[in-house]
Amino acid sequence: MKFYNSIGPNPRVVKMFMAERGISVPFEEVDIMGAANRQAPYLSKNPAGQLPCLELDDGAVLSEITAICEYLDEKEGQSSLIGKTPEERAETRMWTRRVDLGICEPLANGFRFSEGLQMFQERMRCVPEAADGLKAIAQDKIAWLDKQMEGKDYIAGKRMTLADILLFCFLDFGTQVGQPLKPENKNIMAWYERMKARPSAEASA
Template identity: 50%
Template sequence: MKLYQSLGPNPRVVLMYLAETGLSVEREFVDIMAAENRRPEFCVKSPLGHTPLLELDDGLCIVESIAICEYLDETAAGHKLLGATAEERARTRMLVRIIDQLVVVPMTAGFRGAEGLPMFESRLLCLPGAAADLKRLAAYGLAEVDKIVGAGQWVAGDRFSLADIILYSFVEFGAMVGQPLDPALTNLAAWRDRVAARPSAAASANPQLGIGEPA
């Protein structure tokens, strides 16, 4: 297998997943700043130019961070971060879906319509006129997720999961692109500090680390 990785919160999700599980996958860095992900040879593998991308030994390509992590969890990691039972896996997928819809989608769209506009306006449909409202929507989503986390240790309660990795990757991304976590969200602030203390948080911070060799 080979993982095509790049800058960005979605690639970080997979890198953090690998660090948590200890799985080793060959890696190749794709420079999205230079639009390498838009080149014809890459778009053969990922028609929309999305990263990260996991290419299996038989040539099948899996794009999207959640799908990649779920595939690895089911085939190589023994359900380590989705859950040991059908019920745990269903809860993890539920939480991932909530975070994706309430936080990830509006946060990234808000960024592309504002700070990221010079890079993305020639590549994707961007909504600069809606950027401020999209950021407000992401902030609202984080406040809703703060209610879910509550006083628990992790998003799913006492079990660290893929939901924590996705949420952390985008909370950190938001802090870098003008969408910082509201300090009034004390549950998420405490949760964020707990995740940041995990070795996988530091290990996934530099997406160019370990290029061309297993993690």
């Protein structure tokens, strides 16, 4: 297998997941600052032009971070990061979807349409006037999640999952691009420090 890597929170999710699982695959760096991901030969691997992607031994290519992580988890033997039972897997997927749609997507697009506009305006449809609203939507969902995490160590309770890895990588990215964590979200702040202290957080940075 080969992992096509770049800077950014999306590749970091998979790298942190692999670090938690002890999975090691060869990396190939793709220069997204130079738009190499929007040109040949990368587009022959992933026609969506996004990072990361995982090339399998038979030449097939997987993209989308949750799909890559689930594939690796199944390939290596199912773990609690996705779930060992149908109930655990359903819970992980539920929270991962909530985190992805409610927080990660508006946070990322809020960045792309403002601080990242110069980089993204020639690569995708950008709506600069929507940036502040998208950032606010992400913060609203973070505040909602903060209440859901009362008394919990992780989003799903005692079990750390892909949902935690996904959220951590995007919130950590947000702190670097003008979307800091709010101290009043005390449960999220405590969770963030627990995640940041994990060796996988440093290994994937």
